[in-house]
Amino acid sequence: MSAAKKLEPDWDFDGLRRAYDAISDIALKELKLDLYPNQIEVITFEQMLDAYSSIGMPLMYKHWSFGKNFARDEILYRHGLRNLAYEIVINSNPCIAYLMEENSMMMQTLVIAHAAFGHNHFFKNNNLFKQWTDADGILDYLEFAKTYISRCEDRYGEEAVERVIDAAHALMAQGVNRYPRRKAMNLRDEEKRARDRLEEQERNYNELWRTVPTKGVRARPAYNEIERKKLLGLPEENVLYFLEKNAPLLKTWEREILRIVRQVAQYFYPQKQTKMMNEGCATFVHYYIMIRLHETGFLDEGAMLEFFQSHTGATYQPDFDHPGYSGLNPYAVGFNMMTDIQRICTNPTDEDREWLPDIAGKGDWVNVLKDGWADHRDESFIRQFLSPAMIRKMKFFDLHDDSESDLVVKAIHNERGYQTVRSKLANQYDVVQNEPEIEVVDVDLDGDRRLMVQHRVFNGIMVKEKETAMVLQHLANLWGYEVMLTEISAQTGLVLKRHVTQPAPQ
């Protein structure tokens, strides 16, 4: 690569192209990244705010909550309380990355390396994304969703549509399949299927209500519990899916809206589980590339100074007792772990050899990292790769909290504590453990059609009562009959609490 022309401080389209080519050279030859084709879009800060408020997607159906996000983000931004994110990048094929026009040329270079190469590679290669998201189809699907919902608004009124979306949003966290069981999703088929179904107007056959007795005839098959549950596919962790298929009173369009919200939730589920790795991967990639761009003379010292300021800002981890502490910074943890893995591969200590024998001294850190990025999510990545050296560097400690007596330090960054810290930190990143485990367990077909939902309580952590009541209200409205949430202890099987909600009169 030639170092002929240095970059100007202000960006222009020619500069972007040259930066892209220089980055591409390093990313493909040295890091051997595997990428979706890139589409880079230059936008204004207002457009960035727009994209922000609709959960980062360029296309979204209309809903007041996005207006609320916008209103809140706008004031934070205008008052300088919050900077807009580094970038927005969309897991689609082609991979779309947004650059803000206010950025300097150095920032644009950084963002291209970070988003268009780091995130892009992660999206394309990580197993969770491969399994659960469909990068080829997402934009078309969202286009369909947007049109569909706006047509529903025309036909049934904004308020009626809003009621359904509100309810579906409340249950969004319960609208994902956590464990693989069907074939990988294909949103193009999904869209076609929805169209086909639309054409079959309101043909609304429902397996469930075949069991409703007809007048005078008592010869209804008496389903036993096992048959009934099998018929309904229970227990079902995906509450939105269950409602879409089985809620007796919903209209076709309402089911379709539940399905749309469910698809969106599922699309974002891998991002939730891999936030630290995803940011770590992108940060590691941009760091490697920026340093190499400096070595090849593409970036001068001034640009590098600016880069380091931005980079260290993004990867800064305040201590737990710092007023600015707001949890672990995914950029910091991810970037440090990946740099650490690189070190272990090339320059291991005896300790590393003992703790991470598979990779210590292996030399080929590029492939070790790429395998790691492909095969793991945050929780398993930490369980696999968090080294004692990292624990010492971050000075991690484990604080046990039983909600009553004093807090107890259970483990610190020493020989006796590494194992515990690593395992507890992994748990902390486990989305499944950090969200209440909710399942639809049964429907009272013989009686009042009550829907029975269960929360398995681990370690005595129950759900927030008031907020849960609001969600259950939405659930009951969708189901159309009474809903009961039972909280049972996973350890003892005892019932800890029951929440019962009636649907609101329409």
Next chain:
Amino acid sequence: MNIVDRRLNPKGKSLSNRRRFIRRAKQELTEAVRKATGERSVSDTGSDNQIWVKADRLKEPSIRHSGEMGERDHVLPGNKHYEEGDRLKRPEQQGGGGGSEGAEDGGGEDAFQFALSQDEFLDIFFDDLELPDMLRKQMKSSDSFTPVRAGHAVSGSISNLNLKRTMRNSLARRIALHRPRPADIDEKEAELLALGDALDEETVARRGELTARLEVLQRRSKRIPFIDPVDVRYNRFELVPQPVTSAVMFCLMDVSGSMTEHMKDLAKRFYKLLYLFLQRRYKNVQIVFIRHTHQAKEVDEETFFMSTETGGTVVSTAFEEMMRVVKARFPRDQWNIYAAQASDGDNASNDNARAAALLKRFVLPACQYFAYLEVKDEGGRDVTTDLWRTYDQLIKGGAEIAMRKVSERAQIYPVFRALFAKDAKAGAKA
């Protein structure tokens, strides 16, 4: 790789989401706006209408773990001196050593702050307010005509040219008159060219034939124009007189020496609000500013709000001035007339009877609605002033005057709303 410049794409993609959000929060916003206006002036809120809203309707609930019970572990960074087994006092507010989870979208969301634009702010503030008893009166002045599309015309201004119609007529005429198509001429010319300069008999004959034919075609094409004046059509507009509800508001303000700075401030705030309200809600409302001491004068907006002047107090002069303006410019059969008077209630004692008589005989019959705002000093004693007593007697005699007292800024907004709320008259008299 593909670089796309999206900067010129339409802005405000989230406007419809914002509209939905404001509709959703309507009730809470209205309360928040009313509260906010008690603390500051509407007119100088200008750029920064920040509003705190707390609303269950704006909450997006989800099922989440309670932070107050059960056992859990927090892995935290930055250990300074803790050893294994150390016990720490529980932080006071909340269980758990750190916000290692749930900090993102949760906690501080109950109340949240955002900015309304000036328009949104005023819309919400003036919602439900109106000028009472507005009647439709025909206005004769020229600006109440609106152009309405009314078919087509053969003459008109070039900017109203209806291209589609014109071309249609042109096409029909060209077909009817057999105007040769350019393609026909081209074809003949090409054929002629293709024949070359050969001199054999057949070619020469053919050439002659073609040349003659071409000549006919070209002549025809010249004689029959592509667009003829008879083809041209214009969009025609008819001026339709609009029945307008036109109204005039008289703002009568006492600026005499007995008015303290505080009182003037209150009065001006009141009029400022009135002014904003009228400007925003009514297209055809004229505003006449009259201020008076011992003599009254119609002034412009700037003078009314800005300049300082003092003197004695003779209220009747203001009414005389108002009636003069009404006679000169606002005939009663064409205008809805409103008046709002602000004063400290002092009047020259020999003028009370005259003011009452003027009000009763001329001003009130001319007005749809007459509002009187009495401004007081903060914490001042609640004495019944001359003017208040005079008006009170008029009301007892069956006159319709809406009266209110105001002594501090925060009261301006509620009083304003009370005076102009829909069906205010019933309330105002009480």
